[in-house]
Amino acid sequence: MIEFFVDHYAHVSLSILIGIGFFGMVAKRNLIKKLIGMSILQASIILFWIVTAEKDDATIPIIRKGDGAVDPTEYVNPLPHALMLTAIVVSVVTSGVAIALLVKVYRNYGSLEEKDVLGQM
Amino acid sequence: MIRLPPQMKIAITLLGVTVFGTSLLYAISAVPDHGAVYAPAHRDTSPIGSTTPGTYYLRNAYADAKTPNVVTVVLADYRSFDTLGETTVVFCGAVCVMLLLRAKFREWR
Amino acid sequence: MLRRRSDNLIVRVTARFVAPLIQIFALYVLFHGHYSPGGGFQGGVMVAASIILLRLALGHRATQRVMVTSVATMGAALGALVFAAVGAVAWRYGGEFLDYGVIPFSDEVAQRRSHGILLIELGVALACICALVSIYDDTLTSAGRGEDRDD
Amino acid sequence: MRFDLLPHAPVIVPLAFLVGAMLAVLGTLFRPRWAQPLAVAVSAFATLVAAGGLVHVLAEGTIRYQLAGWRPPLGIELVMDPLSAFLTLLMAGVGLLVLIHSRPIVPRELPGRETAFYAASLLLLGGLCGLVLTGDLFNLYVFIEIVSLSSYALLGIGSKRAPFSAFRYLVMGTTAGSLYLLGLACIYMRTGTLNMADFAAIVPEVADQVPVQIGVVLLLTGLALKSALFPLHGWLPDAYTDGGSTATALIAPIGTKAALYAMLRVTYFLLGPALVADGALVADVIAYLGAAGILWGSFLAMSQRELKRMLAYSSVAQVGYIALGIGLASGYGFIGAVLHIVNHACMKACLFLVSGNLRQVVHHSYLPNIDSSVRRKMPWSMAAFSVAAVSMIGLPPTAGFFSKWYLALGTVEQGRWVLLASLLISTLLNAVYFVRVFEQIYLRPAREGAGGRPASGEAPLSMVVPTVVFAVLLLVLGVGNALLVDHLLLPMLGGGAS
Numbered sequence: 001m002i003e004f005f006v007d008h009y010a011h012v013s014l015s016i017l018i019g020i021g022f023f024g025m026v027a028k029r030n031l032i033k034k035l036i037g038m039s040i041l042q043a044s045i046i047l048f049w050i051v052t053a054e055k056d057d058a059t060i061p062i063i064r065k066g067d068g069a070v071d072p073t074e075y076v077n078p079l080p081h082a083l084m085l086t087a088i089v090v091s092v093v094t095s096g097v098a099i100a101l102l103v104k105v106y107r108n109y110g111s112l113e114e115k116d117v118l119g120q121m
Numbered sequence: 122m123i124r125l126p127p128q129m130k131i132a133i134t135l136l137g138v139t140v141f142g143t144s145l146l147y148a149i150s151a152v153p154d155h156g157a158v159y160a161p162a163h164r165d166t167s168p169i170g171s172t173t174p175g176t177y178y179l180r181n182a183y184a185d186a187k188t189p190n191v192v193t194v195v196l197a198d199y200r201s202f203d204t205l206g207e208t209t210v211v212f213c214g215a216v217c218v219m220l221l222l223r224a225k226f227r228e229w230r
Numbered sequence: 231m232l233r234r235r236s237d238n239l240i241v242r243v244t245a246r247f248v249a250p251l252i253q254i255f256a257l258y259v260l261f262h263g264h265y266s267p268g269g270g271f272q273g274g275v276m277v278a279a280s281i282i283l284l285r286l287a288l289g290h291r292a293t294q295r296v297m298v299t300s301v302a303t304m305g306a307a308l309g310a311l312v313f314a315a316v317g318a319v320a321w322r323y324g325g326e327f328l329d330y331g332v333i334p335f336s337d338e339v340a341q342r343r344s345h346g347i348l349l350i351e352l353g354v355a356l357a358c359i360c361a362l363v364s365i366y367d368d369t370l371t372s373a374g375r376g377e378d379r380d381d
Numbered sequence: 382m383r384f385d386l387l388p389h390a391p392v393i394v395p396l397a398f399l400v401g402a403m404l405a406v407l408g409t410l411f412r413p414r415w416a417q418p419l420a421v422a423v424s425a426f427a428t429l430v431a432a433g434g435l436v437h438v439l440a441e442g443t444i445r446y447q448l449a450g451w452r453p454p455l456g457i458e459l460v461m462d463p464l465s466a467f468l469t470l471l472m473a474g475v476g477l478l479v480l481i482h483s484r485p486i487v488p489r490e491l492p493g494r495e496t497a498f499y500a501a502s503l504l505l506l507g508g509l510c511g512l513v514l515t516g517d518l519f520n521l522y523v524f525i526e527i528v529s530l531s532s533y534a535l536l537g538i539g540s541k542r543a544p545f546s547a548f549r550y551l552v553m554g555t556t557a558g559s560l561y562l563l564g565l566a567c568i569y570m571r572t573g574t575l576n577m578a579d580f581a582a583i584v585p586e587v588a589d590q591v592p593v594q595i596g597v598v599l600l601l602t603g604l605a606l607k608s609a610l611f612p613l614h615g616w617l618p619d620a621y622t623d624g625g626s627t628a629t630a631l632i633a634p635i636g637t638k639a640a641l642y643a644m645l646r647v648t649y650f651l652l653g654p655a656l657v658a659d660g661a662l663v664a665d666v667i668a669y670l671g672a673a674g675i676l677w678g679s680f681l682a683m684s685q686r687e688l689k690r691m692l693a694y695s696s697v698a699q700v701g702y703i704a705l706g707i708g709l710a711s712g713y714g715f716i717g718a719v720l721h722i723v724n725h726a727c728m729k730a731c732l733f734l735v736s737g738n739l740r741q742v743v744h745h746s747y748l749p750n751i752d753s754s755v756r757r758k759m760p761w762s763m764a765a766f767s768v769a770a771v772s773m774i775g776l777p778p779t780a781g782f783f784s785k786w787y788l789a790l791g792t793v794e795q796g797r798w799v800l801l802a803s804l805l806i807s808t809l810l811n812a813v814y815f816v817r818v819f820e821q822i823y824l825r826p827a828r829e830g831a832g833g834r835p836a837s838g839e840a841p842l843s844m845v846v847p848t849v850v851f852a853v854l855l856l857v858l859g860v861g862n863a864l865l866v867d868h869l870l871l872p873m874l875g876g877g878a879s
Binding site: 194 | 265269343364
C-alpha cells in the first residue's frame with residue numbers, strides 16, 4: 001500500500017487535484033470560484049498527460065549531439081508535451097471566454113453569486 | 122428541479138469526487154511499467170507492429186527537420202494541423218470575446 | 231471597474247523600463263525555439279504580457295499607440311492566415327497541405343522543413359500576441375460601461 | 382499549373398470556413414454589412430467542394446489525406462469516406478441555408494456585431510466539418526474545442542439570461558472536454574498512438590487492460606456530456622432557449638450531433654460492434670440512457686408553452702434516439718442512428734427557422750398566442766412547419782419515419798421490448814405536442830384585431846426560401862432514403878464495422 005503511494009506519488013496527487021477541481025466546479029456557489037475550479041481541473045489533466053511522457057533517468061527532448069543515431073531512452077517522450085501545448089492554449093482561451101461571459105452576467109444581474117442570479121430569474 | 126440543502130449537496134459531491142478519484146487510481150495501479158522505457162507509449166512499435174510515434178519522433182526529428190528541439194518539430198511539422206487548429210482556437214477566442222463584449226466597432230478606429 | 235487609474239510614478243517608470251526587456255527576451259524565446267524550449271506561443275504570450283503590463287500601468291487610452299485594439303483583432307486573423315497560407319503554398323509545389331518539404335527555401339529537404347517551422351511559428355506568435363491583447367482590451371474596456379444591454 | 386481540387390477536398394472544406402472567418406475579420410471589421418454575403422459565399426464554396434468530394438469518394442473510394450505528407454501514425458490524417466463525406470456536406474449545407482436565412486435577423490438582433498457573429502459562425506462550421514473528417518483522436522479534441530468556444534459565444538448573446546446559461550454550458554462543456562482528454566491520456570498510456578485506424582487495430586490486443594477500459598468510459602462520458610445525453614442534458618434547454626434565433630438554428634441541428642457522430646465513430650469503428658457487444662455494459666448503458674432521454678425530453682417538451690423551449694426539450698429526446706441507435710451496436714442501430722442524425726439536422730433546422738420567422742413577423746413565438754391568423758399571414762412558413770412536425774412525429778412520407786423504423790427494427794431484432802416501448806410512447810408524445818400546435822394554426826379562429834391585413838405578412842424571401850428548402854429536403858430524404866442506405870451506409874458497415 002505505502003509502496004503504491006510512493007511509486008505513484010504523481011498520479012495520487014494529480015487524482016486529488018482533479019477531485020479538488022471537480023469539487024470546486026460543482027459545490028462552489030460563486031461563479032468565479034467555479035471558474036477557478038475549472039482551471040484547476042484543466043491544469044491537473046495537463047499534468048496527468050505530462051506524467052505519461054515520463055521515462056526513468058531521461059531528460060527534456062532536445063537532441064544534444066546533432067548527427068548520428070539518437071538513443072530514445074535518454075529523452076522523455078515528446079508527443080505528450082506537444083499535445084499539451086495545444087491543450088494549455090485551449091484552456092487559456094476558454095478562461096478568457098468564460099470571463100467575458102461573466103462580465104456580461106455581472107452587467108445584467110449585478111452579482112456573481114449563483115444564488116443572487118438564480119433569484120432574479 | 123429538486124433543491125437540496127447545501128450540506129447535503131456538498132456531501133454528495135464529495136462522495137462522487139472520491140469515487141471518481143478512486144476509480145482513476147485503480148486504473149493507474151494496473152499500470153505496472155510506469156516510467157519504464159519499455160512502457161507501450163515509449164516502445165518502437167505497437168503490439169500489431171505499427172510505428173509508435175513518440176519514439177519515431179525522437180529518433181528521426183533531427184534528420185527530418187534539422188531542429189534539435191523535438192517538441193517544436195512535433196508541434197510545427199509532424200502534427201502541424203493540430204497547431205493550425207490551436208491558432209484558430211486563439212483567433213476564435215478573440216472573435217468570441219469581441220462578439221460578446223465589444224459594443225461599438227467604430228469606437229476604436 | 232478600474233476607472234480611477236492610480237498615478238503612481240514608480241509603477242509607471244518600472245513598467246516602461248521592464249516592458250522592452252520582456253519583449254527582447256520574448257524575441258529570444260521565439261527565435262531560439264528550434265534549439266531550446268520555446269517557440270511561437272511562448273514568445274507571443276510574453277510580448278502580449280508586456281503590452282498588457284503597459285496597459286495596466288499607463289492606462290488604456292495612452293497605450294493605444296503601442297497597439298490599437300482593432301489592429302490587434304485584425305492581427306489575430308492575419309497571424310492565423312499566415313499559417314494557413316504557408317500550408318497552402320505547399321499545394322503550389324505539388325505537396326500535401328502543410329508539407330514544407332516541397333517548398334524550395336533551400337536545396338535540402340530537412341532545411342526546408344526547418345525554415346517552414348520558423349515561418350509558421352512567426353504566424354502563431356503574431357496571432358497569439360494580437361489575440362490576447364484583443365481579449366484583454368475587450369474585457370477591460372467594456373467592464374465599466376453601463377450601456378449596451380442586450381435586451 | 383493545374384490544381385486538382387477534389388483529392389484535397391477533406392482539407393479544403395474545413396479550411397475554407399476557417400480562412401473565411403479570418404477574412405471576415407480582416408475585411409469587414411469596419412464594413413459589417415459585407416459580413417453576411419462573405420459568409421454565404423464561403424459556405425456556398427465549401428458546400429460545393431463537399432458535394433464534389435462526396436461524388437469523388439463514391440466514384441473512387443475513400444480519401445485518406447495525410448497532412449504535411451507524414452504517413453498516419455506519425456502525422457494527422459483526414460478520412461473522407463462515404464459517411465463522413467455525406468455528413469460534411471450536411472454540415473456545410475445546413476450552415477449555408479441558415480446563414481442565408483439570417484440576413485434580416487442578425488442586424489436586428491445584434492446591431493453592430495455582424496462581423497463577429499459571422500466570423501464565429503464560420504468558425505463553428507469549420508470546426509464541425511473538421512470534427513467529422515478527422516482521423517486522429519487528439520485532432521478531434523481540438524476541433525471539439527473550436528466548436529464549443531464558438532457555441533458558447535454565439536449562445537451567450539441573446540436575452541438577458543443568455544450569458545448565465547452560456548456560462549453553465551461552458552462549465553459543462555469544459556468538463557466534457559477535460560474528461561475526453563483524461564480518457565485519451567489513459568488510452569495513450571497503453572497504446573502509444575492517437576490515430577483512429579491504428580488504434581482500432583491495436584484495441585483487440587489491449588482491450589482487457591483496466592486503464593484502456595476506464596479510458597474508453599471517460600472518453601464516452603465526455604462525448605455524452607457534450608451531446609447532452611439524458612442525465613447530462615441539464616445545460617441544453619436553457620442555453621438553446623436564451624440564445625438568439627440564428628445562433629440556435631445553427632447550433633441545435635448540427636452542434637450536438639457532431640459529438641454524437643464522434644461517439645458513433647468511437648463505438649462502431651474504434652471499438653467495433655463485436656467488442657461493444659462483449660463489454661455489453663457500455664452499449665447497454667448508452668441505449669437505456671438514450672431511451673430514458675427520449676421519454677424525459679418528450680414529456681418536458683409537452684409541457685412547454687414557448688416554441689423555442691419546446692424544441693430545445695425535444696432536442697434532448699432526439700439525442701436519445703441517436704444514442705439508442707448507437708447503443709444497439711448492430712447494423713440496424715447504425716443505420717437508424719446515422720439517418721436520424723441527418724433527419725434531425727433537417728427537421729430541427731426547419732423548425733428553428735420557422736421560430737425565427739415567427740419572431741421576425743409577429744415578434745414572438747409563444748404558443749398559446751398562435752392562431753390561424755398566423756397561418757394566413759405566413760402560409761409558406763407554416764406549411765414548412767407542418768412538414769417538419771409530421772417528420773418529428775414520424776409519419777411515413779417524411780424522413781423522420783424511416784430513421785425510427787430502422788431503430789425499431791433494431792430493437793425488435795434483439796428483442797429489447799423496453800426500448801421499443803420507449804420509441805412508441807415517445808412517438809405518441811411527439812404527436813400530442815405537435816398536434817396541439819396544428820390545432821392552433823389550422824383550426825383556432827383568429828382573435829379580434831389580429832386579422833386586419835391577412836395575406837401580406839410573410840417573412841422576407843431570404844428567410845422563407847431556406848425554410849421551404851429544408852421542408853422539401855425532408856420529403857426528398859424520406860423518399861430517397863433507400864438510396865442513402867444502399868450507397869452510403871451499407872458500404873460503411875461492410876468495410877469498418879462488421
